[in-house]
Amino acid sequence: xxxxxxxxxxxxxxxxxxxxxxxxxxxxxxxxxxxxxxxxxxxxxxxxxxxxxxxxxxxxxxxxxxxxxxxxxxxxxxxxxxxxxxxxxxxxxxxxxxxxxxxxxxxx
Amino acid sequence: xxxxxxxxxxxxxxxxxxxxxxxxxxxxxxxxxxxxxxxxxxxxxxxxxxxxxxxxxxxxxxxxxxxxxxxxxxxxxxxxxxxxxxxxxxxxxxxxxxxxxxxxxxxxxxxxxxxxxxxxxxx
Numbered sequence: 001x002x003x004x005x006x007x008x009x010x011x012x013x014x015x016x017x018x019x020x021x022x023x024x025x026x027x028x029x030x031x032x033x034x035x036x037x038x039x040x041x042x043x044x045x046x047x048x049x050x051x052x053x054x055x056x057x058x059x060x061x062x063x064x065x066x067x068x069x070x071x072x073x074x075x076x077x078x079x080x081x082x083x084x085x086x087x088x089x090x091x092x093x094x095x096x097x098x099x100x101x102x103x104x105x106x107x108x
Numbered sequence: 109x110x111x112x113x114x115x116x117x118x119x120x121x122x123x124x125x126x127x128x129x130x131x132x133x134x135x136x137x138x139x140x141x142x143x144x145x146x147x148x149x150x151x152x153x154x155x156x157x158x159x160x161x162x163x164x165x166x167x168x169x170x171x172x173x174x175x176x177x178x179x180x181x182x183x184x185x186x187x188x189x190x191x192x193x194x195x196x197x198x199x200x201x202x203x204x205x206x207x208x209x210x211x212x213x214x215x216x217x218x219x220x221x222x223x224x225x226x227x228x229x230x231x
Contacts, residue, residue: 033216037153044203044221044224045145045203047208047218047219050216050217051217056217056219057219088152092215092216095167096167096169096170097143097155097158098155099152100152101152102153
């Protein structure tokens with residue numbers, strides 16, 4: 001199983017600032033089959049990034065993804081109030097598909 | 109408009125069974141891999157199972173192997189999760205999710221999700 005470890009567990013940032021979230025895999029994620037999801041309370045997850053760096057339709061360009069191999073990053077360049085949520089990474093190349101444990105982004 | 113709507117959740121005793129359904133609309137259901145993902149109360153996301161477009165390939169997380177069965181009916185645009193020998197730790201919201209590209213031979217990210225259905229396993 002490819003274990004994904006996200007850091008930090010909780011990130012406190014002020015609106016308008018930049019947030020950087022990390023996802024580290026225990027095994028290389030081939031083809032960069034790594035996605036990022038946002039989940040707000042009481043809602044289903046929302047796809048933000050797929051293939052490590054490709055924005056999903058309708059996702060603002062303040063969201064960007066990077067990385068390869070075992071280290072991946074989600075960056076939110078200028079935080080808006082609606083961005084404060086929980087973020088999950090997910091690898092979808094090896095079975096079982098696995099999610100990271102999540103990073104909670106909170107208002108500072 | 110793509111829609112996924114889960115149903116079938118509820119309260120069940122440990123050792124019991126439940127069958128979840130996911131009704132799909134707004135796209136050609138038979139073109140896509142489909143997934144079940146769950147979330148225990150206050151916890152993170154856990155992928156449970158997926159099924160290929162024609163139902164010929166199914167994959168499961170280790171903790172549900174032998175107890176859960178994923179299936180689909182492409183004539184009725186429906187996805188199912190048969191859950192047997194339920195345990196307290198299976199308590200969660202269960203989401204169905206559609207893989208993104210059509211007619212893919214590999215898995216992908218999930219652009220579309222249903223709102224989820226709550227399964228509670230308790231005596």
